[in-house]
Amino acid sequence: MATGLKGILNDQASVQLGRLGYSDARVRAAKREGWWWFESRARALRRGKGLLRASAIVWTEPGRAECLPIEVPRAGRGEVSVEISTSVISAGTERAQYLRLPNALIGYPHRPGYSASGVVVDVGVGVGGVSVGDEVAVVGAAHASLVTVPSRAIFPVPFGASLHEAAIVQLGVICGQGVRRAEIGPGVEVCVVGAGMIGLLAQRLALAGGSGAATIIARSRSKETFARSGDTQRFLTIEDDLEEIGGLSSPIVIEATGDPDVLPLVVAAAGVGARIVLLGSPRGATRHFPMSQIRAKRLELVGAHVETLRYEELVGLDTNRDEATRFLGLLAEHRVSVEDLMGPRIDPREADVFYRRLVRDRGLLSAHFDWTALPAKQRGGTANFLRPPALRAQGVEIGRPVRLRRNVDENPFAGAAGMLRIGLVGCGDIAVHNARGIAVAPNARLLACYDPAAELAEDLARAHGADASPTLEHLLDRSDVDAVFIAVPHHLHEPLAVEAALAGKHVIVEKPLAHTLKSAIDLAAVVERAGVTLSVCFPHRYESSVQHARSLVAQGALGEFSGTLVNFFSEKPPSYWLGGFSGRAMSSWRGTREQSGGGVLIMNLSHLLDVIRYVTGAEVEQCAASMRVADGAADVEDTISLSLRYANGAVGTLMASSALRGHRGGKTELHMWGSDGYIVVEPELRVFTSRVAEDTVRTTQWQSFGRSTGVDIRATYVSRLASALERGDPPDVSVADALAVQAIIEAAYQSGDAGETVRPAELLAGVTT
């Protein structure tokens, strides 16, 4: 409900953007940009100052952490601008907020963060004792590469203290005030319940302040090393040492877990007349507040939220400054060390990954954002005050990505070597494309063509300046032919390839390798014995989108691979199956399973199965298929639904039909995703990743590289094969690749026929030559 002018404007903005067709997510992004744009300029104008450009961690919605560009005003009166190098993540608080736990509810967008350190880059009027270039610790600073804060929020890092460690200053204040409230006398024993950041640091500060022996009580021993390095004398666990805990009779107990149900244990550890400091923020009500024990032991419980410093301020005390100064002094004098408590270094661009890890990894003590990891342009600089707000909210959703330029080398023939002389066997539909590919490849040449229909061979030979061979034997007898490119009905792949291999020619087979897995394995075995190279033409690997996707995956854009989605929609006329593809060669082999091996899966989807393997490196472990002949023009499937399970546990689904009305143009979708990203390979390359995969790709926004550019993928395939043969390298598409795809296809068909799941690897192992 709208409250006040801001609320009314907010509601109106939603309505107006909705009328423009904005989705809820885009509305949120546009409003955020609009409001921040306005707010930052208003703040700058108030100060009579310009704007600085920076990056900040923003929780844009539940479960989404982004490193977004922001603008902050230069330091005004009483303010200081600081370029941040390290900001510390409060594992407990930020985990609770991220999970929206009780007493930690936040609104969105939310900017987490509370403690940092960096170098002063601007000093406002009226600020003394600070100069540009000074190293300072900053309390209350949200995670950002640059902040402008009141001068009271900064504290010079004293000589002897490291700038990195000083970033933990806010935690030093929190724990320092807690220890102060404990009023620990010299040499008095202290018990700290909880071995998180708060507990460990509180114990170290207590010891530095002159306390006696310290005991830490934790849930497990996972953090004992940290405790011991802080000179904890005794480390007890709730699981193993309950009796000992009950006998501690500690005069001072600092509760640092925030677990509301741990209080009875805290009370049990306390001695008569003890003081219990509640340092951890309780996440909900204590169900069994041990009233009678607190009374019987005459305990004193002291609330010690850092907010209490504000109440002390009201009575004229600047305890915040006192605590910060004391803490930094202890660091400088090396009486307290926190280096081991800083946790892993996180690239801010990977904040989304980190926060999800924070949820999973309960053992994670802390972490810190390293803002120096950002490219200089993202880290900071002068902002353009006059830039208009970017209200289009590009990149928020898959349908409206930010357009990027490809940065993958798109010269497919770079480094081409040798000159592969090729004879074509089979000069029908696809051979036309293969012949053109050979012609385009700078290191291949078409020498001869053969087809039982002589006019087809003569046609291609004429077009490419090659010879038309009258017989297959004639072509194979030519000593100047290095390799034979076979593009014939699938059931003929094996016999013709075997003949070519035995003639000493390298063998290129148009996909698939054969019409059945057994035929493919037999073929491969003969070729291997013949000592020549065998490769299958899977040219879609060389689509620029596939190449770029593979590069992104290799750089970690997906994180742990977890799924694929393939949709292939087309409407093939009955003549495709029963007459011929293009009309160039009349044939009905595609419509019979004995000759083609199958329908839309083996004909079209084999390419995509190869692409998935090529991009992800994942092997299909299990197939479950349902298929049907919808049109009845042929006896091969024209519709198939295939469920895949990959060896790493990822799952995939494939839906293909060549009998979809209204899909004459055809439509292919290939999506793949993982723990940290999502890549759409087809119909155009789009990526969303939480990982820093490459410099041009920004994390946590949808970006598009457009449709594949006009690379001749068959020419690329031929050229790279020619180069590999020249150098003695294995071909890009190996026999193992071809057999793996063939095994998936076979498993799918067996599954569809039998109605049960089938494992491709078992088929491969079970078929003997």
Place this chain on the structure above:
Amino acid sequence: MSLGRSEEHRTLELGLDPGTIAYVDSDWLHMAAGGLVPALLCQNSSLSWDGFRATVDSTMPPDRAAALAFLDVAQEAVRAVADVPAEQIDVLGDGFTAGLIRKQLGANRVTPPLAIIDTTAHPIAIADAARRVRPLGRLVLAGAAETIQLDLYPDVHVRGLRVVGVGHLLSSGIAPQVPSWFDEYLDANEPVAIARGEVPGLGSWFRFAG
């Protein structure tokens, strides 16, 4: 002991040994129907409370022995706020203990108080007291309950309150200093006997003989 409710009367269902006398502060009766009600038990010159037991002078009347136990709690509660001006202290409860505390503190109160002494042990009353007491203030727990449900975050934790538990002579073993006004106060506030478990509407504390 368990507390039941009828339409008109609160009824205590007691299972006491012969010769045992149970004392109940009226503030302890707020427990939900069917819940346990704390009691101070007197039997054969000994008092037991909250699992603690102490021997008392065999010549001392049980009512006086019990009253001294309550007085001890009241005195300790007052000691817990000794550094706070009396007018800055609020007392929650209408029972015998609360009366003894008020008697010591004299007239009060200002709002918001700097300290609140609770004798009810009622979770809602305590949560309300935590909200009312000033930041960095003090909340003294003098009510009798084994455990209660309590959210410490919004007030105790965030506003830096001090929560102080006060015990009684049975747990400390220290007899209270009996003030001069005590006997007169006790005469005016004798425990009301509970007959057949029915709890009278009036009375600051009650006695039930087994």
